[in-house]
Amino acid sequence: MSKSNAVVVGVNGNMVSARFTGNVRMNAVAYIALPAPAGQDVVRLKAEIIRVRGEECDMQVFEDTRGIRIGDPVEITEHLLAIELGPGLLGMVYDGLGNPLEELAQKTGFFLKRGTYLPTLARDRKWHFKPCAHVGDKLQAGHGLGTVPEGVFTHRIMVPFGLVGAGEVLEVAPAGEYPVDHPIGKVRSLATGRTHEVSMMQIWPVKKPITAYAERLLPSRPLTTRIRIVDTFFPVAEGGTACIPGPFGSGKTVFQQSVSRYADADVVIVAACGERAGEVVETLREFPELVDPRTGRSLMERTIIICNTSSMPVAAREASVYTAVTMAEYYRQMGLRVLVLADSTSRWAQALREMSGRLEEIPGEEAFPAYLGSLIAAFYERGGIVRLADPNLGAAQGSTTIIGTVSPAGGNFEEPVTQSTLAVVGCFLGLTYARSYAKRFPAISPLDSWSKYLDSLKPALEELYAPGWVAEVRALQRFYREGQRIGDQMKVVGEEELSVDELVHFLKSELFDAVFLQQNAYDEVDAGPSTVRTAFALKLARSVLEHDFGFVSKDQARERLLDLTSAMRNWNLAADGSPEYERFLSEIRGALLPRDGAGRKNSPSNVSTARKIQS
Amino acid sequence: MKRIYQHIEQITGPVVMLRAKGIAYGELARIRLGDGATSYAQTIKLRDDQVTLQVFAGSKGVSTGDEVEFLGHQVELMYAAESILGRTFSGVGEPIDGRPPVQDAEKVEIGGPSFNPARRIVPTRMIQTGIPMIDMFNSLVESQKLPIFSVAGEPYNPLLARIALQAEADVIIVGGMGLKYDDYLFFRDKLAPNKERTIMFIHTASDPVVECIMVPDMALAAAERYATANRRVLVLLTDMTAFSDAMKEVAVAMEQIPANRGYPGDLYSQLAARYEKAVDIEGSGSITILAVTTMPGDDVTHPVPDNTGYITEGQFYLKNGVIDPFGSLSRLKQIVNKRTREDHAPLMNAMIQLYDSCRKVRQQQSMGFSISDFDQKLLAYGEEFERRMMDLEVNLPLQKQLDLGWEILANHFTPQQAALSHRLIEAYWPKSRIVAA
Ligand SMILES: Nc1ncnc2c1ncn2[C@@H]1O[C@H](COP(=O)(O)OP(=O)(O)OP(=O)(O)O)[C@@H](O)[C@H]1O
Numbered sequence A: 001m002s003k004s005n006a007v008v009v010g011v012n013g014n015m016v017s018a019r020f021t022g023n024v025r026m027n028a029v030a031y032i033a034l035p036a037p038a039g040q041d042v043v044r045l046k047a048e049i050i051r052v053r054g055e056e057c058d059m060q061v062f063e064d065t066r067g068i069r070i071g072d073p074v075e076i077t078e079h080l081l082a083i084e085l086g087p088g089l090l091g092m093v094y095d096g097l098g099n100p101l102e103e104l105a106q107k108t109g110f111f112l113k114r115g116t117y118l119p120t121l122a123r124d125r126k127w128h129f130k131p132c133a134h135v136g137d138k139l140q141a142g143h144g145l146g147t148v149p150e151g152v153f154t155h156r157i158m159v160p161f162g163l164v165g166a167g168e169v170l171e172v173a174p175a176g177e178y179p180v181d182h183p184i185g186k187v188r189s190l191a192t193g194r195t196h197e198v199s200m201m202q203i204w205p206v207k208k209p210i211t212a213y214a215e216r217l218l219p220s221r222p223l224t225t226r227i228r229i230v231d232t233f234f235p236v237a238e239g240g241t242a243c244i245p246g247p248f249g250s251g252k253t254v255f256q257q258s259v260s261r262y263a264d265a266d267v268v269i270v271a272a273c274g275e276r277a278g279e280v281v282e283t284l285r286e287f288p289e290l291v292d293p294r295t296g297r298s299l300m301e302r303t304i305i306i307c308n309t310s311s312m313p314v315a316a317r318e319a320s321v322y323t324a325v326t327m328a329e330y331y332r333q334m335g336l337r338v339l340v341l342a343d344s345t346s347r348w349a350q351a352l353r354e355m356s357g358r359l360e361e362i363p364g365e366e367a368f369p370a371y372l373g374s375l376i377a378a379f380y381e382r383g384g385i386v387r388l389a390d391p392n393l394g395a396a397q398g399s400t401t402i403i404g405t406v407s408p409a410g411g412n413f414e415e416p417v418t419q420s421t422l423a424v425v426g427c428f429l430g431l432t433y434a435r436s437y438a439k440r441f442p443a444i445s446p447l448d449s450w451s452k453y454l455d456s457l458k459p460a461l462e463e464l465y466a467p468g469w470v471a472e473v474r475a476l477q478r479f480y481r482e483g484q485r486i487g488d489q490m491k492v493v494g495e496e497e498l499s500v501d502e503l504v505h506f507l508k509s510e511l512f513d514a515v516f517l518q519q520n521a522y523d524e525v526d527a528g529p530s531t532v533r534t535a536f537a538l539k540l541a542r543s544v545l546e547h548d549f550g551f552v553s554k555d556q557a558r559e560r561l562l563d564l565t566s567a568m569r570n571w572n573l574a575a576d577g578s579p580e581y582e583r584f585l586s587e588i589r590g591a592l593l594p595r596d597g598a599g600r601k602n603s604p605s606n607v608s609t610a611r612k613i614q615s
Numbered sequence B: 001m002k003r004i005y006q007h008i009e010q011i012t013g014p015v016v017m018l019r020a021k022g023i024a025y026g027e028l029a030r031i032r033l034g035d036g037a038t039s040y041a042q043t044i045k046l047r048d049d050q051v052t053l054q055v056f057a058g059s060k061g062v063s064t065g066d067e068v069e070f071l072g073h074q075v076e077l078m079y080a081a082e083s084i085l086g087r088t089f090s091g092v093g094e095p096i097d098g099r100p101p102v103q104d105a106e107k108v109e110i111g112g113p114s115f116n117p118a119r120r121i122v123p124t125r126m127i128q129t130g131i132p133m134i135d136m137f138n139s140l141v142e143s144q145k146l147p148i149f150s151v152a153g154e155p156y157n158p159l160l161a162r163i164a165l166q167a168e169a170d171v172i173i174v175g176g177m178g179l180k181y182d183d184y185l186f187f188r189d190k191l192a193p194n195k196e197r198t199i200m201f202i203h204t205a206s207d208p209v210v211e212c213i214m215v216p217d218m219a220l221a222a223a224e225r226y227a228t229a230n231r232r233v234l235v236l237l238t239d240m241t242a243f244s245d246a247m248k249e250v251a252v253a254m255e256q257i258p259a260n261r262g263y264p265g266d267l268y269s270q271l272a273a274r275y276e277k278a279v280d281i282e283g284s285g286s287i288t289i290l291a292v293t294t295m296p297g298d299d300v301t302h303p304v305p306d307n308t309g310y311i312t313e314g315q316f317y318l319k320n321g322v323i324d325p326f327g328s329l330s331r332l333k334q335i336v337n338k339r340t341r342e343d344h345a346p347l348m349n350a351m352i353q354l355y356d357s358c359r360k361v362r363q364q365q366s367m368g369f370s371i372s373d374f375d376q377k378l379l380a381y382g383e384e385f386e387r388r389m390m391d392l393e394v395n396l397p398l399q400k401q402l403d404l405g406w407e408i409l410a411n412h413f414t415p416q417q418a419a420l421s422h423r424l425i426e427a428y429w430p431k432s433r434i435v436a437a
């Protein structure tokens, strides 16, 4: 460990200023040494350099700064803020800096103890390495050297991402059991002639994207979430980005939790960023018990939780989203589909704001720093689908999809974080207070939300669901919008002013909302219907909307459609193939039988809703 | 090392600056004011030899020549598990009940580190309060943090006092911030019968503003000690808006750039640091927090209630003297509602739905629409529901609350109209009270 090369000259909240000698690197890690009470170890507090001016640097400290004094020694390292990447990340729970929380608890008990840092990857665990490269091979960063099994995945051990240009393999270890930090090969850079010793572990700076791939591709496939309104109306692309802004209590976290279970991704990384610890605990306790239907293994095996909750140090909260996305990029390099769920990006933005204030930078709107927009853009840019570099993998692709929640002050979307995010994401799932107050969950507004992917993913969506799918979805969106417009009008002029026909249109849009757009995240069946079932449910709903019921009165329409709504909701809750499933389905179908002559007489008033929904 | 200084260079609001050496960030100091009084102060900024202190008693009357003594430690709570029960302290932890200082106290640094999330457990127990709008309709769950959103004039302090008297908890800690003196006396007298399990940290409106900032930390530091010693602690805080305003005042004096309506940008983190102390500890006790947040201008988008809502696990709205069943939500209630009685959740939903219908009928009635026979029933039901369930004076154990629920339904509706499952009707519908359809 290098000795102290700086001393503290100022402390302001979690910002510490130090006077240094020699050179320092921006974003380098530093440690502030707290004088230890007699008989105790020195406490070293981790920090990151975020500004350099003359002989002084300002650091954000990842810990409580109480007790620091002017003159306390600071040790500034050469390294940027980085995490360890290698086998053993899956199934783990880390703080924002990559310290394993379970292991910390074993060491320090109930409470986190500042200055206690543990390696991200356990050193005492051995992995079965199988080489795939040979001595003499000319490889590049990200190319495979070998593999180890990690849960259900084949974890690729790669040439370090930092290698510039080609390197020649000088040595590869034979198959065998090794710990992550054991050397498994040597690669000599052809450019610099330097020899790199390679282990199964790499250290990578979190704020720098991993780009050891051949090329970035345009997202072309959907990432199914099993949330009906999302997968149909506002699809998320694999390798794309989405945001969920919403006031408190509108269902952001429940949405993320649901997606973390059901999303069709290989690896899910949950970044609990500045939110409640209790919510993480739910995931933590439930996931090990839940079986992932794709693999038959515990859901936890595909999950990594980065947990920097609201009472944990604010600067580490800022780091946590980068830690999450760096791990995602790492697994993407193995050809996996990775999903990052960040809840909430506003807390990260607030961490930036706090620090910006301490740095006395010129504030932008609501005191957020002027560079907020570019940081948010750069973060979401780390999502993407890529073709891997390793020629042995052919055209293999990997992806990082990012879905972030936003917690706008006062629930008002006209604030800087929401606006900056909307400018860069491909999909906007806006939660409204009105919908959550009315318990219409998920409270995603069917009218204001949008997804750029509905059109751009058309071929893949039509292959997955049915030909003509996108046009059909668009038609449903129009139908719903028109129905709701009639409903709004009704609130102003009263029901009397509406024709039966108009009222039926409104009621059908309400039915569609209740039986398709809404979904109960707490019901075992309704929470995660399969793609096949969703496609079928959509078809079924559509046949209801198109059906000419020939209602003779408004009361009759109301009553019959309410009954049908109830049958369809019950059908949503019935497990595939269960007797209830069949029972409710035949009830629904019964309501759609062609009518006898009696009802048909007043069909003129029903023409427009009975007409096929125009595609 | 020199610990006593006699030259204050700057005084702004509750913040003073002087030159001193070897001071630790956060260190506590004592200022001897000219008139013989003293005030504590906390180090909130260090820059070379300039030390900035927030003075708990405010800077009114502070002289540049007043003596400042650094005490060499952080703000501490004097903790002694048994002998602080029944005691009342100020925001800085000094006894204000006229009794001597706590003997054999252990010094506990306040605002301690975060609980390790990996050591938390999913809570399973509910805390009964005897209040139907809480127990039956929005159950308070052990380790939950819930605010009571209210406006000035609502009976939030009497409500807290009732909960303090009745709630199932081993230790009740009351943290008063900006309390009217009368309210302090009210708490003191009201809780007297329960003295042996109650501790109070009280800051009144006439006390120096900054002392207010310490109250939640003092209360929660004590709570943490009890909870880790296997006690179930209920912390009642009133009013967190006064706490936030005190922080605003210090931030302004520090010339910090405000984020929203004058409040500092770290308001969320500051509030969360306190609320997140709520915890259920594996194999030990728990901390549950109920906190009053008054909403300036009855505006829930005001930064204090808004940030609070983003932190807590639901909220109660206290409006017109009752807990509003619609906006109020305990986000954790479903965890415990399955374990109370099988009819709990369905009965609750049915009653709320009918009450909602009653509200709609009232609206229609007020707009001059004619109403049906069934509407009349809804109106009568709504009246009885308000009188026998919503009234804050009602005090019943949960089982009785549920029984009362069935009784009220049966007074107005047929089993069909109540829309509850056959099985539950069979088991719970009062046999003698079936009224004709
Ligand atoms: N899909 C859903 N199905 C049923 N209930 C839901 C659903 N989504 C949300 N809820 C209800 O809304 C409550 C709040 O949801 P959630 O915790 O996700 O809100 P949030 O937007 O994350 O709020 P905050 O910003 O305060 O974190 C839940 O406790 C639950 O009662």
Ligand SMILES: [Mg+2]
Residues within 6 Å of the ligand: A252, A253, A254, A275, A343
């Ligand atoms: Mg949330």
